[in-house]
Amino acid sequence: MEEDKEVERKYKETIQEIEKRMKEGRLKPGDRLPSIRQLSKELQCSVNTVIKAYDELEKMHRIYSVPKSGYFMVGSNQSKSPSSLEKIDFSAAGPDLSQMPYRDFQHCMNQAIERYKEEMFHYSEPLGLASLRKQLSKQLQDVQVFAPPERICVVSGSQQALDLLLSIPFPNGKEEICTEQPTHPSFIQSLTNRKLLVHGIERTKNGIDWNYLEKIFQEKDTKLFYTVSRFQNPTGYSYTNDEKKKIVELAQKYDVYIIEDDYMGDLDTTRKADPMYAYDPSGRVIYTKSFSKVLLPGLRLGVAVLPEALLDSFANAKFAADVHTPVITQGALEIYLQSGMYQAHIEKLRQQYKHKGILLRDAYEKYLPKEASFTSGDSGFYSTIELPKRIKGKQLVDYLFHKYVLVQDAATMYLPTYRQENRIRLSVSQVNDKNIPIGIEKISQAIQELLVKKW
Template structure:
């Protein structure tokens, strides 16, 4: 068997890794390599074709072969315990499968993908999204579905646009997703908060807010809340929708992790929505490929045209090639198989994190107990500030998130940290919590010693 072409491939990859060949470099000619390796020109061409398939090089007719990009050397990422990052687990991203879908999309939709496409989103994708959403108990039609460039775009547009109820103010859980707080802040919207814990919200307080504060919409994350990990019960969701109907308030439901729900009987707020009261947002960034920048929003018919008008002023239409590839990925059943894998992965990780917290955290430290999802939050002991913990852990290569940015100013708490399990290696979870526990104990000890010294000095 002729393996010389493999040696040529290895040699080129070595040069791409060590920097001898960089992006844009011209490779040696076929004749030069055939002489260097004492092989036929066909052998060299075979090696170049294989490298082209890996998208490492490309050919220019009558000119030669050139480097697309150098190969990055391995980093020391495994030394970092990352409870901060909130994207999908990199080792479970379906790069190869989706690459096939991208190639298929280019073949099938040449004209649609490289010209201006339907502003509402490719119709064929919206049909597939309707089928996909049925599994989440969201029953709708393609005419009510809009494809957006990530859920953040949908949120930003909804914050800025008028609603059919003619109201102006926005209500949100406290704490909540930081990107939503950024949007309302930039648009200078009048906002109200309602406190959320793992026991839920006060429904009497919610009714008071709806009745008295001219609420345009209530932004809510009903499943695997960011940052708490809280999930509402079906009876709570039904009551929230009833109150919204009673007081003419819209609900913006951000169900970004709904796919990870292990409770088959758990339904979204949208399923309790007989009259178009709930606007449903579904992102693919956390469960699939963040760089795809595709999400979907299901709107009441009365709002579709106005939403599209605001979207037009933002970006006209979302990436057509991403839409075409996603349609094929959904239709082929690949996405369903992907979900089965990650559902088990994140459920296992969040359980591992809870077990470590139960075993290792100081007794006066409270942590939330989500059933799945990405997030678990820790309320630190009195006098221990999240910012201090974050900085101390960073020096030990443990990354956690200070959740103070997830509150409106009047609700701000400085003793809450958020842990995400999405990108941390499962084998590192216990070690990370050990360092966190030691950090909390050390800060408390220092505060206690400082208090004792101060008390002794002035007695």
């Protein structure tokens, strides 16, 4: 009994000590905490006491753990500059690690195992758990997508929906695909695998060429137009409401379907922004959404909202692909949505990405040499740099690698006939705030160095 009290006292003291260090500024946002062993020695307590204290601080979202790296303070570090060996990683396209609700989701997973244990003894429905689809129907209303649960399909990542939609016949009986250029590289991979005839249309800061889009819709055997309406991957661009309306009108006029990939629609801070889906009375817009950027990509959870006419063939294709998305992760998402945790999490993320977007734009404007230009949107999740023609993206990627800055060559984000070799893609998602300007300055310097280099 006495022993238990002593353990409890030590554990509380350990938490208080960490909190004191935070208050005094000895531990700042982004800092690594002392290792468990180091702190147990310093405070003369057991390793288990420190583990328990860190666990509690993690539950309170004051700190977070990174496997094999240790524990870190939540938030961005504004005051320190990176050590010469610290990588600045603009190439990672996953969500911000420090903002992921691991603990909350863990509780939802545990509850889901309890709630859905019976369901695991047999196969479930191809289009997803009825109770989750009901929740999703409510949640989608927040982004102006009004659809009954019967037309909502849970998929194993939204990429699965994109791939399956390419495989099934559509009521318009057409076969060719139209896609923005550049675009989401996994969609290009699906097109390549299926050997489909594809027409590209350039997406620029001025939107798209309306005459050319109409020509593709009118003169080609266009089955569908694939578009990422907000925070496009890789350009970061979003369409205005008027542009979205116009695309939907053209699709209706020429009997073309639209896949509206709204993978990050939740992060939009423009209150009046609607998805294309909202302008589509004819049922030609197929709406897809991902939980990978705002939750955890490893969950493989996405959604497709389908027109009535496609429901059966899509359900058959989904059944043939993987029978259904795993029940436990579906159940956990349902509980996460139902409890209001998702909404609270999204509101935090929205502001955070908006802030990152501003830092990125300011840094581009300050540092990028006049020979280069950038594309970006409100969130900064994705953006691209167009390099002077003589510098290839691949070359800059390799050059920056040795300076501990990681970026991605955007060449794979183009169809072969539209391929541009002088673009790189950046994501600020896993870069902390203070490193955004530092990283952009380094990239800008590297561009200048390569420009004057003799080959």
